[in-house]
Amino acid sequence: MPLVVRAAVPADVPIILTLVRELAKYEREPNAVVATEALVHDALFGDSNVAYGLIAEDDGAPVGFAIYFFNFSTWLGRRGLYLEDLYVRPEVRGRGVGKLLLRRLAAIAIQHGCGRMEWAVLDWNQPAIGFYKTLGAVPMDDWTTFRLTGPALQDLAATTP
């Protein structure tokens, strides 16, 4: 059964949303997904799309996906590839689907002149962390991401002179 990785197309939006929900459940946040098919379609395939998708298929059946976008490093002065989501269905883990997706992402990063590729991992996900280290990825241990959202974001915006 051949494994293939291909670019996502508009017809993939329903399966992408299904896989996003499976990933959120795996990450112990099953209720965190508020995205809709319309929002995902706009983000990936709309006129001002902001992100891109890859689908991994096993004999035509979707078994994994990746969503990525381009960020920017002022220090490097160039774009980077940011991997927002990477997910492989449990029943096919251990067959190299994750590595196949990451290889394709690395090739896309190089093609686009990116100086680096980054992604965030939950600290308890040691199998993933071990795998990423075998690829030569380095944890940015001395940085913490801060997030401003909801009422706090609204409040700060509202005080703009």
Next chain:
Amino acid sequence: MPLVVRAAVPADVPIILTLVRELAKYEREPNAVVATEALVHDALFGDSNVAYGLIAEDDGAPVGFAIYFFNFSTWLGRRGLYLEDLYVRPEVRGRGVGKLLLRRLAAIAIQHGCGRMEWAVLDWNQPAIGFYKTLGAVPMDDWTTFRLTGPALQDLAATTP
């Protein structure tokens, strides 16, 4: 002396690069900046620009800056604002320049329909961390960013089937 925050324009590229270098020195990575004026110009003002800049001025003199771009959350199904760099020159700290920049960024995030605003902070930068918490920003303590760059990125890309 009035403080103002305005969108960066192409003529700001040299001062932006100067401020980026000052920030890198403050972050104890003085040699990490390999960006050039041409690269910064392309990234902020080129045909396929990927990032945006704000300049803070005190009576016409540049005293701080912010560089940001839009990222994407699959869980929210919408864009977010990612603050790549925020810097205020030491001689004007304590006068609200940082807050003025963050307010403007929050307003831009809301205008663009973003569900959240995020940025990374070095763990030893406690003055900044304390300030961000007063705004209601929350540390994403259970996530670590991994980075793949240089030869490791090239090697992974080269193995793409």
